[in-house]
Amino acid sequence: MVYSSKHLIGLSEISREDILTVLDTAKSFREVLDRPIKRLPTLQGKTVVNLFYEPSTRTRISFELAEKRLSADIVNFSASTSSVKKGEILVDTVKNIAAMKIDMVVVRHSSPGTPHLLARVLDANIINAGDGGHEHPTQALLDMFTIREKLGKLEGITVALVGDISHSRVAMSNIYGLKKMGARVLVCGPSTLIPRYIERLGVEVYHNIDEVIPQADVLNILRLQLERQRKGLFPSLREYHNYFGITRERLEKATRRLLIMHPGPMNRGVEISSNVADSDHSVILEQVTNGVAVRMAVLYLLAGGRSEIN
Amino acid sequence: MRLTKDVIVSRKGFDPLPERLLLKGGRVIDVEENIDETLDVVIEHGRIVEVGQVREDGFNGDVLDCRGKIVSPGWLDMHVHLREPGSEGKETIATGSLAAANGGFTGVCCMPNTNPPIDSQEMIQYIKDRSKGALVNVHPIACISKNREGKELSEILELVEQGAVAISDDGSPVMSAELMRRALEYSKMVNVPVIGHEEDMTMTAGGDMHEGFISTSLGLHGMPAVAEEIMISRDIMLADYTGGRFHVAHLSTRKGVELVREAKARGIQVTAEATPHHFTLNEEAVLGYNTNTKMNPPLRSEEDRLAVIEGLRDGTIDAIATDHAPHSYEEKVMEYIYAPFGVVGLETALGLAGTELVKKQRFDWNQIVRLFAVNPYRILNLPIPVVKQGALANLTIFSPEATWTVKAEKFLSKSANSPFLGWKLTGKPVAVINNNQIFKSVL
Numbered sequence: 071m072v073y074s075s076k077h078l079i080g081l082s083e084i085s086r087e088d089i090l091t092v093l094d095t096a097k098s099f100r101e102v103l104d105r106p107i108k109r110l111p112t113l114q115g116k117t118v119v120n121l122f123y124e125p126s127t128r129t130r131i132s133f134e135l136a137e138k139r140l141s142a143d144i145v146n147f148s149a150s151t152s153s154v155k156k157g158e159i160l161v162d163t164v165k166n167i168a169a170m171k172i173d174m175v176v177v178r179h180s181s182p183g184t185p186h187l188l189a190r191v192l193d194a195n196i197i198n199a200g201d202g203g204h205e206h207p208t209q210a211l212l213d214m215f216t217i218r219e220k221l222g223k224l225e226g227i228t229v230a231l232v233g234d235i236s237h238s239r240v241a242m243s244n245i246y247g248l249k250k251m252g253a254r255v256l257v258c259g260p261s262t263l264i265p266r267y268i269e270r271l272g273v274e275v276y277h278n279i280d281e282v283i284p285q286a287d288v289l290n291i292l293r294l295q296l297e298r299q300r301k302g303l304f305p306s307l308r309e310y311h312n313y314f315g316i317t318r319e320r321l322e323k324a325t326r327r328l329l330i331m332h333p334g335p336m337n338r339g340v341e342i343s344s345n346v347a348d349s350d351h352s353v354i355l356e357q358v359t360n361g362v363a364v365r366m367a368v369l370y371l372l373a374g375g376r377s378e379i380n
Numbered sequence: 381m382r383l384t385k386d387v388i389v390s391r392k393g394f395d396p397l398p399e400r401l402l403l404k405g406g407r408v409i410d411v412e413e414n415i416d417e418t419l420d421v422v423i424e425h426g427r428i429v430e431v432g433q434v435r436e437d438g439f440n441g442d443v444l445d446c447r448g449k450i451v452s453p454g455w456l457d458m459h460v461h462l463r464e465p466g467s468e469g470k471e472t473i474a475t476g477s478l479a480a481a482n483g484g485f486t487g488v489c490c491m492p493n494t495n496p497p498i499d500s501q502e503m504i505q506y507i508k509d510r511s512k513g514a515l516v517n518v519h520p521i522a523c524i525s526k527n528r529e530g531k532e533l534s535e536i537l538e539l540v541e542q543g544a545v546a547i548s549d550d551g552s553p554v555m556s557a558e559l560m561r562r563a564l565e566y567s568k569m570v571n572v573p574v575i576g577h578e579e580d581m582t583m584t585a586g587g588d589m590h591e592g593f594i595s596t597s598l599g600l601h602g603m604p605a606v607a608e609e610i611m612i613s614r615d616i617m618l619a620d621y622t623g624g625r626f627h628v629a630h631l632s633t634r635k636g637v638e639l640v641r642e643a644k645a646r647g648i649q650v651t652a653e654a655t656p657h658h659f660t661l662n663e664e665a666v667l668g669y670n671t672n673t674k675m676n677p678p679l680r681s682e683e684d685r686l687a688v689i690e691g692l693r694d695g696t697i698d699a700i701a702t703d704h705a706p707h708s709y710e711e712k713v714m715e716y717i718y719a720p721f722g723v724v725g726l727e728t729a730l731g732l733a734g735t736e737l738v739k740k741q742r743f744d745w746n747q748i749v750r751l752f753a754v755n756p757y758r759i760l761n762l763p764i765p766v767v768k769q770g771a772l773a774n775l776t777i778f779s780p781e782a783t784w785t786v787k788a789e790k791f792l793s794k795s796a797n798s799p800f801l802g803w804k805l806t807g808k809p810v811a812v813i814n815n816n817q818i819f820k821s822v823l
Contacts, residue, residue, distance in 0.1 A: 082597065161713050181715035182599040183669025202717065204599030239599060266602075267593035 073371035077196040079185045080205035081246040089211070089247055095375070096215050096360070096367035102139070103363055112370055113142035117172040121164070122199070123149040123179040128334050128358065129199050129209070133176050136365035145172070160184070161191055168192050174372060177201075195372040203237050203295075208368060209333050210243035212361040214251060216353055217288055219360070220329055225252035230282045231273075232258045233292035233314065233341050236265045236303075240333045241292060245271050258282045259314060262303040263294075279314050283323045290331040291316050291342050307340050317343045321351065329353055394481065394515040394817040397773070400424050400441025401818075402434055406451035406777065409749045410767040416746060421451060423773045426816030431769055444811065446777060450745055453765040454486030454774035454814050455752040457726060459550070459575075459629060459653060459701035462488070462518070464510065466495025471706040471794045473507065476726070477516035479704070479793035481819040483727040484776045484809030485752075487517040488704075489760065492528070493551035499523035499534040504542040515817040519545040519760065524563045524574065530554055533562055540570040545760045548575035550629055553611055555581060560615060564624025573627040573651065573759060578611035578636070579603075579677065588717055590678040594663040600716065603678050605633040612636045616643040619650055627759055628652040630703050632677040634687035641696040651759045653701040654688045656732035657723055657799065661685070665799060671712045671719035672799040675705065689741055698755040700748075702729045706795030724793050727823060728786055728800050730778055734807020738780065745780055752776075775813040782808040790823050 073091050075084055102108060118137045122130055130146075137144050147167065164175070174195040177185055182204035189196045200206040218224055229248055235241045235257045248255050249272045257264060258276040269275055276282050283289070294310065304310055321328060330342075330352040338344050347354060403421040408431070410416075420434040422441075436443055457480060463471040471479075473490070480488045490507060492498030498507065504520050511518035522544035523534045528551070536547055547567055554560045554576065563574050584603040589595050591602020612628055616639055619626035628640060631652045643650045657675065662682045665673045673679060691697035705722025712719050733752070737743040753776065757764040765774035786803045788796035809821040 159710060159713065160715060179715060181717040183716040186669045187713075187715065202599050203601075242597075242599060265596040266591060267596050270593050271597070 100363035113140035237295035406446030456487040486814035583607035637691040731805030
């Protein structure tokens with residue numbers, strides 16, 4: 071199978087088949103990660119630019135590792151060390167980088183739509199590593215990969231996204247992806263952190279976490295995006311934790327074995343208590359490992375690879 | 381992608397009107413004079429000397445063939461940002477006037493959110509000096525508050541005496557109900573409207589587009605319709621309480637239209653305008669993140685758009701005004717959240733009215749003339765131009781059937797931040813005549 075799009079900008083924009091292609095391809099790369107020699111020559115001679123206009127640890131390192139494991143040449147650019155401070159506009163910055171002959175751009179930016187802007191002005195393949203509150207497609211792909219690996223399928227699985235849905239690109243990409251794959255999606259959080267009309271995306275809205283836990287196969291627990299919020303959307307972290315925090319006591323209401331996921335970074339004691347984060351329900355670190363495999367798959371497919379690798 | 385706008389059009393000014401000019405065979409629409417028929421118009425030294433049947437052969441003077449075209453009293457855009465002084469890179473009084481003429485307008489009102497703002501006699505005088513002698517009349521609107529700070533009233537009596545036709549802090553709302561109350565009371569003495577930019581900023585701060593399903597899907601912060609409606613509601617109550625004249629700028633929501641309709645029925649002195657982009661586009665235009673869809677008020681829901689059209693149809697909304705807001709290419713090529721609000725409108729207004737209102741929504745051109753050429757003057761207490769023997773020739777001539785494609789290169793505005801580039805429109809400006817000058821549209 072071949073991935074049919076030039077870019078990976080959002081899961082709202084790609085087909086179920088393309089999502090499956092990525093997930094299947096990632097399976098092979100996941101096995102590579104367990105080999106003693108983890109490097110493949112696949113992207114030899116290709117140049118990938120990691121363009122990070124927003125702070126990131128996990129995603130940036132994960133992409134960088136994925137690129138290195140595929141033998142790509144890498145350029146890292148972060149806003150704090152660039153000409154952004156000299157007043158250059160984004161389009162000029164990226165055109166200059168592109169003029170140095172690059173093949174792919176991985177971009178993270180606080181403004182939704184920035185990957186679209188790059189796709190309009192550059193010839194390179196664009197991979198969205200998170201654009202504001204819009205999408206974070208590789209995160210959702212690695213979440214789906216992890217669920218599929220653990221539960222064997224996505225269709226018919228009930229996934230609850232818990233927390234700050236309004237400001238979460240992870241939630242948006244998960245909703246788009248999971249719905250396409252036939253999962254049931256619940257969102258749960260304070261009413262001020264659930265965006266209007268979200269139910270039109272086919273999700274069910276809850277404000278009481280204790281009603282959600284007994285129905286769920288997966289809890290994907292989101293961080294409070296304090297840096298993206300207007301002030302005053304909820305009264306206090308204390309109240310948030312008391313009503314929406316995932317604790318060991320709450321998990322006793324589960325009716326089946328629950329997968330606990332979190333895209334990180336975690337605020338322990340706020341949205342998730344330590345004894346949940348570190349419990350054997352938690353697949354949080356496996357998500358991180360799978361992230362490298364999924365990103366390898368995306369890079370490989372965008373470079374023209376087919377899903378049957380050897 | 382171009383980084384600069386190449387103006388291929390070399391037109392830099394207006395032409396003097398021929399001594400004698402015959403406008404031959406046009407459909408003359410003058411709502412005030414109750415005219416809608418095919419008539420010839422003779423203009424001599426800038427004044428209309430005959431309206432009737434005039435033979436072309438043997439006419440001693442120039443002839444402009446107006447067959448198949450409409451001859452209307454000159455159009456006035458009562459909501460324009462000319463950017464001068466302060467942001468001459470985006471627009472100047474000269475280029476904005478050319479853009480207005482190119483789009484079929486003989487007059488504009490310029491909003492006072494310049495730098496420095498129009499809050500002093502000197503600034504009013506500056507606008508008048510810079511626009512003196514041109515075809516397009518530029519009517520300054522002065523600030524409600526000193527320095528547009530929303531704190532103290534500006535010297536409204538003096539500003540109006542100097543030539544301001546209305547007061548507004550447009551670009552920002554008057555957040556203080558007390559200040560708005562006093563502005564409505566005080567401006568009553570000189571009978572000018574208070575033009576309200578209606579937005580409760582405590583609800584819209586950080587917003588980029590209309591709050592709805594599309595903003596949720598795109599991950600953009602929303603500006604809810606209710607933030608506009610709350611302020612319209614407040615200011616209608618204040619107009620009722622004070623007896624002042626309140627005009628709603630760029631009305632964009634269904635409930636806003638309903639509030640104005642009810643207020644008018646109750647006899648409150650309220651008028652309203654709507655923009656071509658709000659009656660043509662809805663929030664879905666933002667999909668794809670074209671920054672030329674970012675304006676304030678934002679593009680609303682389809683329900684809101686249709687309500688605005690109904691408001692224009694039944695007279696709830698009195699005028700079409702463009703909110704012409706030029707921004708340079710380099711500002712608009714930014715990331716969506718960093719791009720400034722605003723779109724140009726002077727050169728597409730006529731075509732959008734022809735396309736959306738006449739062709740699709742079955743408006744009559746009579747209604748359009750009322751919205752562009754009659755009501756704006758009435759709201760501002762300015763003399764309404766007429767097509768009548770003895771009157772000064774202040775005319776807009778346009779072709780209702782002509783179709784054309786919107787191209788940035790044809791704009792005479794310094795900026796081309798339009799969401800309608802590449803659109804095919806029906807209804808095209810032909811020429812404008814005013815102040816003994818003529819300008820033939822190059823669109």
